[in-house]
Amino acid sequence: MxxxxxxxxxxxxxxxxxxxxxxxxxxxxxxxxxxxxxxxxxxxxxxxxxxxxxxxxxxxxxxxxxxxxxxxxxxxxxxxxxxxxxxxxxxxxxxxxxxxxxxxxTGFAMTRTTTPMDAELSRFDAKMREVWGYSESTRAARCRIIKRFLMATVGTQNIDINDISGSDISRFIIGDGTRSTSCARGLSGAIRCFLRYRQLIGDNVTPLLAGLPRPPRPKPSTLPEVLKDVEVDALLRSFSADFPQRRRAFAIARCLIDLGMRSSEVAGLTLDDIDWAYGTIRVTHRKGRRADILPLLEATGKAIADYILHERPAPACPNIFVRHRPPIGEPVGRRAVQTTMLAAYRRLGWDRSQVHILRHTLATRLLAKGTPMPVIADVMGHRSLDTTVIYTKLDRAWLSKVSLAWPGGAQ
Missing domain, CATH: 1.10.150 (DNA polymerase; domain 1)
Structure with missing residues (x-):
């Protein structure tokens, strides 16, 4: 017809x-x-x-x-x-x-047809998840890169690491010479991860790892952007307007601003993650499969409770933040969290497009209050203090205002 x-x-x-x-x-x-x-x-x-x-x-x-x-x-x-x-x-x-x-x-699950490429990427993804604890977005990005790499070198046939040469890797990473340094670093990191996975399953990839191009890590010439206190206040006030799912949006904003959570971590919060009696919240969707217990600030808790009691559809899944459009009651994804904040930016007339700025803002505000760096690292979910330092870069003008005089030096 x-x-x-x-x-x-x-x-x-x-x-x-x-x-x-x-x-x-x-x-x-x-x-x-x-x-x-x-x-x-x-x-x-x-x-x-x-x-x-x-x-x-x-x-x-x-x-x-x-x-x-x-x-x-x-x-x-x-x-x-x-x-x-x-x-x-x-x-x-x-x-x-x-x-x-x-x-x-209902017990009639469709069987999936897998090619040798699909099977290889599935095993690689499992290793990244189970051994290194990479986040879903990181694993997906690296699998996409490795699929392109394998298609360009060995095609869709059975993957034989001996068919891959150092020149194949260099050619893929460097390309025609027009790739940016950051792009080349991303490709190099994905291939290094793949080679280490092959090493874990018994392949001799030492020569390939030794010859892997290492594009330099550019040192940032500018400080990471953070919001001023007045901008944070304006952002929170923007949720007082009447619009659909306002309570959900405000609770999401408080999680990002007050706790410095990643978008995927907010989307992954469940009702069981909050201990209302002790005033704590468990964040279980951090990178590296860490489960951290953080204090639940009063303002954050009130916003979440207001959403659960007065706006959240019932019945719904265990996740705190759920869809309000069909399929209603299912978990929101990280993109929904990001879209919520970008909509708030637009209401304020901002041209910003990054939600991660809220993590930088929290880290900088904590440091300004004298919070020890290890504590900031715990709040941000960082394994290394070096990562936290990136989040808390400060300009010299601010540093001079809070620095103490050197003993015996000029006052």
Missing amino acids: RPGKRKFMLKDDPGNLLAPVFGAYRQRLSDGKYAPKVQALYFATVFHFGDWLKTEGVALGQVQDRNIQQFLADHMPSCECDRHTRGDTHTNRAALHLLERVMQD
């Missing part, structure tokens, strides 16, 4: 391959409070997919993730099915992504 108005197939059809999961799929749509029209669109896509699987001779227990790609890429653009329409690509993809999760929960 040509693109046009959908014929919503909302009645169960025992002959449809996916009929056993229709009930669970409808329930997931209902629990997520999707709009009725969206529910109809999603279910129509799943119904269509089930019919197509049957014509392809795929059994329910044999559905693979690649079937979704085939359905979307090969079948849908030229679909001439009598009782289905094509719909739009975004809706179809979202509907089938939700179907994957429903099938996982």
Whole structure:
């Protein structure tokens, strides 16, 4: 059938391959409070997919993730099915992504087809998570780099480290000579991490590690930007305006400003992480898999409690900060946290685009109050004081105001 108005197939059809999961799929749509029209669109896509699987001779227990790609890429653009329409690509993809999760929960999990490249990257990712404790964003970035590197050197075949030479690595990192130093450093760091992973599983990569280009780390010529006290106050006042999910936004802001948390750490907070009796909060999503217990400041606690009691959807998942749009009640991601703060910047007319500035601001304010550097490192979740020093760089004018006279020197 040509693109046009959908014929919503909302009645169960025992002959449809996916009929056993229709009930669970409808329930997931209902629990997520999707709009009725969206529910109809999603279910129509799943119904269509089930019919197509049957014509392809795929059994329910044999559905693979690649079937979704085939359905979307090969079948849908030229679909001439009598009782289905094509719909739009975004809706179809979202509907089938939700179907994957429903099938996982109902015991019909799709099997995933993996290439040697996929298997290698999966093992590399697991090693970064389990051995070095890298954050999800760091692991994802390094896997993307290594995939590009392996595609450029050994292709999609079985990964043999002996097929990689030092010149291959240098050529990939340096490129045509136009890459910035920071870009080259990122590529070099990812490859060094990959080679160390291969070393852990028994490969001799010592010559490759020894010859790995090491682009210099540029010394910052400027101090990290921090907010002034009046700017912090203005930022907090910006949440007094009436807008959707205001309480959630304000609680997120207090976590970032008062505790110096990363966006991913705020998104990962759960109800069990707060001990209201003792006034503490456990931050478990820091880099390096550290779980730190921090004091829960009164203002921060009040903001979180106000959100939980008066705005947070119920029932919802254990995470404190959840979605208010379908699927309602599921955890927000770090990008939602960042978007919340960028919206506050826009309300104030700021052209800033970095949320990390709030961590620099907290570290600098703590140092200005005379907080010992090791304590600041604990609050920021840093393993090394060298990292904390970067966050607390101060200009000489400020330092001269708080410095003490040298004993016996000029007053």
